[in-house]
Amino acid sequence: MSYVIRIKSLSYRYPDQQIGLNGVDLTILPGEKVALVGANGAGKSTLIHHLNGILIGEGDVNILGMTVEKKNLKRIRGKVGVVFQNPDDQLFSSTVYEDVAYGPIYQGLNKQEVKKRVAEALSMVGMQDYIDRNSYYLSIGEKKRVSIATVLSMQPEFLVMDEPTSGLDPRARRELINLLQQLPQTMLIATHDLDLVEKILPRTVIMYRGQVVVDGPTSQIIPDSNLLENYGL
Amino acid sequence: MLLSPLPMHIPDGFLSVVVSVFFWLISIGGIGFALRKVNQVIGEREVPLMGVLAAAIFAGQMLNFTVTGGTSGHLMGAALATIIVGPWAAILVMTSVVSIQALVFQDGGLLVLGANIFNMGILGVVLSAMVMQFIRKIFQNRKKYLLGGSFIAGWLSIFIASLAAGLELAISGTSPVQIAVPAMAGIHALIGIGEGLITLGAVLFLYINRPDLVTHPNEAKNANSGIVVAGVILTVLLAVLSPLASSHPDGLEWVAETAAFLNFAKESTYQIIPDYLLPGLHNEAVATIFAGLIGAVIVFGVIFVMMNQRKKQLPQRETDFE
Amino acid sequence: MSNSQPLNPYIQLESPAHRLDSRIKLSLVFVYILTINLIPHAVWVVFPILFSVNLSLAVVSGIGIKKLLKRSLWVLPFVIAVFPLLFSIRGNTWFEITLLGFSFTASWEGLERLLSIVLKAWFSIQAAIILVSTTKFEGILKGLRWMKIPKLLVAVIGLMWRYLFVLVAEAKRLLVARSSRSSDLPDFHSGGSMIWRAQVTGYMAGNLLLRSIERSDRVYMAMLSRGYDGEVRMDNDRVLSRKEIHILLIGILICVCLFVLSLYFGGAF
Numbered sequence: 001m002s003y004v005i006r007i008k009s010l011s012y013r014y015p016d017q018q019i020g021l022n023g024v025d026l027t028i029l030p031g032e033k034v035a036l037v038g039a040n041g042a043g044k045s046t047l048i049h050h051l052n053g054i055l056i057g058e059g060d061v062n063i064l065g066m067t068v069e070k071k072n073l074k075r076i077r078g079k080v081g082v083v084f085q086n087p088d089d090q091l092f093s094s095t096v097y098e099d100v101a102y103g104p105i106y107q108g109l110n111k112q113e114v115k116k117r118v119a120e121a122l123s124m125v126g127m128q129d130y131i132d133r134n135s136y137y138l139s140i141g142e143k144k145r146v147s148i149a150t151v152l153s154m155q156p157e158f159l160v161m162d163e164p165t166s167g168l169d170p171r172a173r174r175e176l177i178n179l180l181q182q183l184p185q186t187m188l189i190a191t192h193d194l195d196l197v198e199k200i201l202p203r204t205v206i207m208y209r210g211q212v213v214v215d216g217p218t219s220q221i222i223p224d225s226n227l228l229e230n231y232g233l
Numbered sequence: 234m235l236l237s238p239l240p241m242h243i244p245d246g247f248l249s250v251v252v253s254v255f256f257w258l259i260s261i262g263g264i265g266f267a268l269r270k271v272n273q274v275i276g277e278r279e280v281p282l283m284g285v286l287a288a289a290i291f292a293g294q295m296l297n298f299t300v301t302g303g304t305s306g307h308l309m310g311a312a313l314a315t316i317i318v319g320p321w322a323a324i325l326v327m328t329s330v331v332s333i334q335a336l337v338f339q340d341g342g343l344l345v346l347g348a349n350i351f352n353m354g355i356l357g358v359v360l361s362a363m364v365m366q367f368i369r370k371i372f373q374n375r376k377k378y379l380l381g382g383s384f385i386a387g388w389l390s391i392f393i394a395s396l397a398a399g400l401e402l403a404i405s406g407t408s409p410v411q412i413a414v415p416a417m418a419g420i421h422a423l424i425g426i427g428e429g430l431i432t433l434g435a436v437l438f439l440y441i442n443r444p445d446l447v448t449h450p451n452e453a454k455n456a457n458s459g460i461v462v463a464g465v466i467l468t469v470l471l472a473v474l475s476p477l478a479s480s481h482p483d484g485l486e487w488v489a490e491t492a493a494f495l496n497f498a499k500e501s502t503y504q505i506i507p508d509y510l511l512p513g514l515h516n517e518a519v520a521t522i523f524a525g526l527i528g529a530v531i532v533f534g535v536i537f538v539m540m541n542q543r544k545k546q547l548p549q550r551e552t553d554f555e
Numbered sequence: 556m557s558n559s560q561p562l563n564p565y566i567q568l569e570s571p572a573h574r575l576d577s578r579i580k581l582s583l584v585f586v587y588i589l590t591i592n593l594i595p596h597a598v599w600v601v602f603p604i605l606f607s608v609n610l611s612l613a614v615v616s617g618i619g620i621k622k623l624l625k626r627s628l629w630v631l632p633f634v635i636a637v638f639p640l641l642f643s644i645r646g647n648t649w650f651e652i653t654l655l656g657f658s659f660t661a662s663w664e665g666l667e668r669l670l671s672i673v674l675k676a677w678f679s680i681q682a683a684i685i686l687v688s689t690t691k692f693e694g695i696l697k698g699l700r701w702m703k704i705p706k707l708l709v710a711v712i713g714l715m716w717r718y719l720f721v722l723v724a725e726a727k728r729l730l731v732a733r734s735s736r737s738s739d740l741p742d743f744h745s746g747g748s749m750i751w752r753a754q755v756t757g758y759m760a761g762n763l764l765l766r767s768i769e770r771s772d773r774v775y776m777a778m779l780s781r782g783y784d785g786e787v788r789m790d791n792d793r794v795l796s797r798k799e800i801h802i803l804l805i806g807i808l809i810c811v812c813l814f815v816l817s818l819y820f821g822g823a824f
Contacts, residue, residue, distance in 0.1 A: 284717070293726065300749060317764070344585075
């Protein structure tokens with residue numbers, strides 16, 4: 001088991017018959033930081049939804065030695081932390097503490113352990129002073145950080161993020177990029193922010209019409225503007 | 234699925250026409266009254282609020298949690314709407330929710346819509362408003378009043394609404410009263426706990442983030458004593474009537490039969506000879522079925538002739554419609 | 556309403572049923588469902604006619620018989636609610652079973668009633684499905700106005716529809732975000748307490764409500780900036796043509812005929 005995820009010929013069709021994924025192959029090794037780029041509708045979010053079994057398509061998705069299928073889902077969701085694009089969807093409790101504690105409480109950890117996990121996760125994202133604040137009225141940048149903490153508290157091995165820098169002002173964006181750089185986990189980040197990709201993600205995967213069309217070192221892909229143009233970037 | 238066979242959204246065909254019409258009249262009265270009050274009490278600001286809130290309650294009904302095993306609890310929303318916008322606007326909000334569910338999603342019938350609006354909209358809201366008024370007198374503490382009230386209002390609105398639905402089914406002769414009422418009440422006493430807890434969580438969330446939304450300064454003006462009286466009467470009536478009815482099924486059967494008579498559905502009016510109930514049992518039965526089939530063929534025939542006519546006319550028609 | 560089904564039931568097609576004015580359609584469907592429910596129980600002769608009317612409408616409207624049957628199937632769970640009738644109505648014995656020491660007698664009359672109720676419910680749902688598959692929601696609103704439903708209520712229902720899909724999508728995203736964090740560990744009992752789960756669900760509902768209330772503030776400002784002054788106004792609808800009135804009257808007449816036919820076969824005369 002030398003990979004974190006291994007996807008083989010994964011296809012998915014939406015109920016309205018629209019093609020979401022069309023034969024995706026992708027392997028990510030431990031410690032890799034991978035960018036997932038592509039135009040709107042290329043299938044990035046659909047792929048992300050397959051990584052913790054929110055959608056289950058045809059083909060093989062294997063995470064840390066476990067096949068993504070119904071009976072493994074709950075185990076896998078503890079290993080794969082997914083941070084969604086809109087933090088308002090992720091922060092549904094009334095205080096920051098309760099939001100970050102949701103995962104550990106659900107896992108059945110005892111109170112002491114939950115408290116410890118929350119404190120650790122919040123300090124990793126630099127939000128330890130916000131523990132008793134209400135999530136709803138934080139700034140977007142703060143909400144994004146707390147969202148990341150809500151999955152870090154489960155101690156996942158693999159972090160998946162959808163558009164982490166969208167909607168942030170320049171300073172909040174810089175701070176978030178610094179934060180992402182410091183996190184040790186294996187990462188897959190779906191984004192339109194090519195500057196973020198260049199700075200912290202050494203490997204780039206380009207999706208186009210439900211397929212992986214380019215997969216290689218960021219240093220070769222991002223400067224190639226013809227290539228990017230071809231795939232709507 | 235286990236919790237839903239006894240429907241809260243009653244479909245068409247399950248209530249007799251007399252019962253349906255009766256509850257249409259009551260609901261029209263209730264909605265009319267609420268509309269007048271809304272026009273008097275609250276301003277133009279509330280129209281988009283009511284619309285968006287109705288959509289949010291519809292969407293909120295999709296939020297569920299696992300109770301145990303395969304069963305799950307979810308929200309109806311009458312109590313929540315009452316606490317946020319007060320009883321009169323809440324009646325309109327719930328009426329909109331229940332109507333769209335029936336009109337567009339077949340969640341509940343059209344002919345029985347009046348009864349569904351009464352159960353889930355009017356009754357649920359009036360009871361919630363009554364509970365909130367009572368609890369406000371008991372707890373001086375704002376937060377305790379809101380949280381205690383929202384749980385009880387949530388629970389009671391579901392429980393009493395289910396009694397009403399059970400009685401409606403029984404009076405219509407759709408389900409025997411000694412089964413319909415205890416089954417509905419028993420199941421919804423449990424489902425109501427889920428409603429109460431979700432309502433409580435939602436109100437707590439709002440209280441923490443936007444206390445102004447759930448603590449209206451003009452509360453006293455908004456909910457008058459009339460609604461308390463109406464709530465008490467409805468609660469007592471349903472809470473007393475239903476166990477009484479289920480322990481004395483004969484009384485209800487009498488009501489049902491009277492209603493059924495008006496409904497042209499009374500069995501004895503058209504006593505059907507028992508042997509020819511089902512196909513193949515009797516020559517006359519065969520004849521009846523045969524007549525039905527001929528009717529069906531005629532309908533099909535007419536439609537197909539019409540379709541053919543239309544095909545011939547089609548090119549010409551299309552220009553007509555441009 | 557299953558998650559895999561697209562939420563909006565309208566099917567974009569070109570057919571006489573789609574073209575018919577929504578006010579006529581809405582009224583006819585109401586009258587038709589009323590008729591179905593007025594028909595006495597167990598007048599079997601009328602049931603195939605009703606069924607063939609529905610199937611014909613499915614063909615004429617382009618929905619197709621298969622889709623109509625599939626969409627109307629979910630009346631089935633409700634059968635359980637009427638099932639006790641089989642045993643509670645006294646009459647000629649069909650069969651007897653003994654369960655846990657109690658003996659139950661199923662009667663033919665009970666079966667008759669049960670079948671009638673379920674079939675009527677099924678036919679009514681089919682009629683409603685044909686209505687919503689061939690009518691855009693704007694048309695249904697027009698029909699409601701024509702039926703003299705107060706403007707304020709129609710306005711609330713209209714706004715509700717406008718934001719329904721946005722908020723349903725939000726609710727679904729909340730559920731996805733929650734289940735993404737609902738995980739378990741080896742050797743731990745997962746799930747937390749039932750009350751905690753209910754409370755979290757309540758928070759989610761509160762979150763959804765708060766976001767939508769704040770959205771309604773923005774909607775209100777947008778309405779104000781386009782000249783809304785608190786009075787709900789609606790376009791005046793086109794006057795119905797003579798032909799359309801005739802269609803309405805013929806439809807009602809057919810329903811009356813069906814009803815009279817059912818009374819005749821039910822033995823009322």
